[in-house]
Amino acid sequence: MKLTDTEWQIMNVLWERYPATARGIAERLPKENNWAYTTIKTLLTRLAEKGAVKESKKGNTSLYEPIISRHTARRNALKSLANQAFDGAFGPLMHFLVEDQKLTENQKQELLTAIQEQDKRKKESVK
Amino acid sequence: MKLTDTEWQIMNVLWERYPATARGIAERLPKENNWAYTTIKTLLTRLAEKGAVKESKKGNTSLYEPIISRHTARRNALKSLANQAFDGAFGPLMHFLVEDQKLTENQKQELLTAIQEQDKRKKESVK
DNA sequence: GGTATTCTACTACATCTGTAGAAGATGTCA
DNA sequence: TGACATCTTCTACAGATGTAGTAGAATACC
Numbered sequence: 627m628k629l630t631d632t633e634w635q636i637m638n639v640l641w642e643r644y645p646a647t648a649r650g651i652a653e654r655l656p657k658e659n660n661w662a663y664t665t666i667k668t669l670l671t672r673l674a675e676k677g678a679v680k681e682s683k684k685g686n687t688s689l690y691e692p693i694i695s696r697h698t699a700r701r702n703a704l705k706s707l708a709n710q711a712f713d714g715a716f717g718p719l720m721h722f723l724v725e726d727q728k729l730t731e732n733q734k735q736e737l738l739t740a741i742q743e744q745d746k747r748k749k750e751s752v753k
Numbered sequence: 754m755k756l757t758d759t760e761w762q763i764m765n766v767l768w769e770r771y772p773a774t775a776r777g778i779a780e781r782l783p784k785e786n787n788w789a790y791t792t793i794k795t796l797l798t799r800l801a802e803k804g805a806v807k808e809s810k811k812g813n814t815s816l817y818e819p820i821i822s823r824h825t826a827r828r829n830a831l832k833s834l835a836n837q838a839f840d841g842a843f844g845p846l847m848h849f850l851v852e853d854q855k856l857t858e859n860q861k862q863e864l865l866t867a868i869q870e871q872d873k874r875k876k877e878s879v880k
Numbered sequence: 881g882g883t884a885t886t887c888t889a890c891t892a893c894a895t896c897t898g899t900a901g902a903a904g905a906t907g908t909c910a
Numbered sequence: 911t912g913a914c915a916t917c918t919t920c921t922a923c924a925g926a927t928g929t930a931g932t933a934g935a936a937t938a939c940c
Contacts, residue, residue: 634837662900686906700838710761711827716854724867727843740851741861789930813936
């Protein structure tokens with residue numbers, strides 16, 4: 627399940643709040659897009675076709691909701707990027723991020739904490 | 754500069770060793786692709802058009818070499834993914850990675866070290 | 881020098897993506 | 911019940927992408 631650029635935009639607002647109507651989604655999309663309403667409908671139809679969202683009829687109007695979770699979509703996208711650009715491994719990817727990004731103190735702290743948390747959880751689950 | 758899936762494959766072997774001929778690249782690409790030689794030539798031409806590689810003639814034969822570095826390409830790809838899927842911020846992206854990937858002890862250690870290294874370098878540059 | 885090999889340039893074509901209009905179906909309010 | 915407003919479905923169409931064939935130019939080998 628690979629999302630295109632425009633599809634990500636739709637999904638992003640859909641994940642924020644759903645079920646949603648096409649109109650509702652239109653309103654929450656960045657206005658700079660300047661998309662015609664039918665453009666959004668087309669995108670939603672395509673997303674339904676590829677099984678990323680579910681479309682259900684409420685009277686005349688369609689309601690949409692995600693089928694794939696944001697988490698899953700993110701994981702897929704990262705996996706795909708890792709494959710493409712980092713020999714399929716997350717290690718180098720993370721390494722690259724840490725090396726390349728000027729992390730703020732806060733971010734660093736946060737990361738360290740996350741790593742430690744994860745560590746702790748693991749130890750506990752071992753018990 | 755956005756590379757497509759197939760273009761990444763070409764670039765990946767080109768970055769490994771260059772300058773390279775189309776034939777040479779063909780040989781180093783994964784055989785599972787089963788690409789016709791002309792397919793590779795087409796991809797190379799497109800890459801040259803978009804300024805990702807430089808093509809130079811050596812007699813009758815073209816030599817190719819990257820213009821954009823692997824590092825830059827990686828950075829672009831990550832930036833683009835961050836924008837699309839993580840509200841444009843690297844923080845959440847990294848956080849996601851740490852949370853989602855089961856890091857091995859080694860990877861964790863490595864990351865911690867990288868963060869600290871980076872830290873140290875920064876402190877030094879401040880002096 | 882002639883023939884086989886290998887390159888290159890050009891063209892082709894199906895599918896996917898981005899973007900949207902047209903026309904018909906349905907809802908709504910006076 | 912008619913006149914808008916709004917939704918939906920279909921269709922369109924240009925540009926990007928994946929994949930490759932053809933034909934002619936350059937090179938190589940005998």
